[in-house]
Amino acid sequence: MATQKTRPDSLTFEVVDLIGSVVARYHEEYEEAAAEHALTGAQARLLSLLSLEPLPMRRLAQKLKCEPSNVTGIVDRLEARGLVERRPDPGDRRVKLAAATQEGGRIARSLRDSLDFAREPLAGLTHEERLSLRDLLRRMLEV
Template sequence: MATPSGTPSATPHRADPLTLEVVELIAGLVARYHEEYEEAAAEHALTGAQAKLLSLLALEPLPMRRIAHRLKCEPSNVTGIVDRLESRGLAERRADPADRRVKLAAATDEGLRVARGLRESLRFAREPLAGLSADERLVLRDLLRRMVP
């Protein structure tokens, strides 16, 4: 329902059956993603938390506080996870060039290789996506981008 100004009202409304079905499909997809992610992590002898952190570090070096915020955990937990990744040669600590007092965690070359292997081992969506045309995949991508800020 819209207000006189045309903006949606804050009053919650009941979801229609199609919306409920889409929500259930998304929930199933998310559950399957987490299941395969945990399996992929185990194949690399990583915990789920270690794999998630390594995936973040593969994108860019990050300060510990930002990692804790992204993983929604305490900075002390991040320290332990980075320690374990560092002991395996998958991550390293380095000074932030912008502020040498800040330590960044970064993936090593081996860490980048393992993170790539983790991504590539997530097979659950590949076959269904391969069944869609390139145009259908573009539409799906664009719709998901609208849903995920």
């Protein structure tokens, strides 16, 4: 038995468009911030992930939604610049972890600090509104 999908209403379309606009602004500003450090957007995203914790290449590829061979190339270029290093995984010495160096961590913090397109609009919301927005976004991502 085929189930018929209901067409989203105009409010849903508007919300989807607004989310798209936020994402587009985020990517635009992120690319600009990355370029200031002579990084590509992919390099900046990988560096930001590694500034939180060292990760194996396969896990990086999953988080970035790309092939492990692509991650290897990105890590190679960041390693050549002294922003990332490879180290053995203490839990499994056969696995190599990629980790941000001290300089890589500094640049990742600088990237985060430069992403201010949302700061002003978010500052206009109350604490409770920001909590509600966060919780709604988390709920959307759980689906």
